[in-house]
Amino acid sequence: MQAEMTGERLAELVADTLEEAAFVFTEPVDPPPAFQGEVLEARLQYSGPKRGVLGFRASADFAAGLAANLLGIDRTDPEIDKRSADALGEIVNMLAGAVVLELFGPSAQTSIGVPSVKEAAAAPIVEGVVTHLATEDGDRLDVFLRPANGSSS
């Protein structure tokens, strides 16, 4: 089974994942607001009947809030700075589970790679399925799904 992913459906999966994991509420936005401050990008590779890359861009400030919510600690906790990139990577990991299930169904042989997080490139995302969301606090989130050409086998 190979389902088609749309930007709208990807936005729903992002919203569900963030709400369930971290009590963060989002809405799709177009056009998106500008990013504020340093921007991080978490990405990982997935494989199944097809391979691809899932990526998630957000401000470092959003990642810090995410870490606070996931860990149940205060945003002023000195641990936050060390954990925010890891928190963003973990959200991409959780989102990948939902995306892979949507694309290939539960019975497919699938694999989710280890996420990597780095400072995002300044260039906008133009390839693949892209969705822009904003949180209740006005943080911009960009999420993209970039299927690779050909099957994984």
Next chain:
Amino acid sequence: MSYRVLIVDDSSVVRSMVRKAVSMAGLDIEEVHEAGNGRQALETLQHHWVDIVFTDLHMPEMTGIELVEAMARSGVLATTPVVVVSSDPSESRVEELRRLGVRAYLKKPFRPEGFRAVVEEVLQASKEAKHAG
């Protein structure tokens, strides 16, 4: 009874989340060990008695499946229950893990009440198996 727990995940955030869920589950915890991959987990298991292991699947150096396979080969898996905590949704993977001897599979993101239910069930089954043996 107090429990000794091993949490295996390459993400320090997830290790903290599981540690918190364990404490919220109301278990009497004696000790919590953490490992960043399967290899580190095996080293911990060689030096410490552990009552339950929570492990991720996709980790660098040694994956969760390789860890479970190694535990099965050494006989540790028969006495130490393993709960896999992962976002991987593959049913075939879950079946493979159950065949290897994994007691439960918890999909991320998880809620504290779901976590507690799984842990209570696994520990109860482990206790009954020990009494039966």
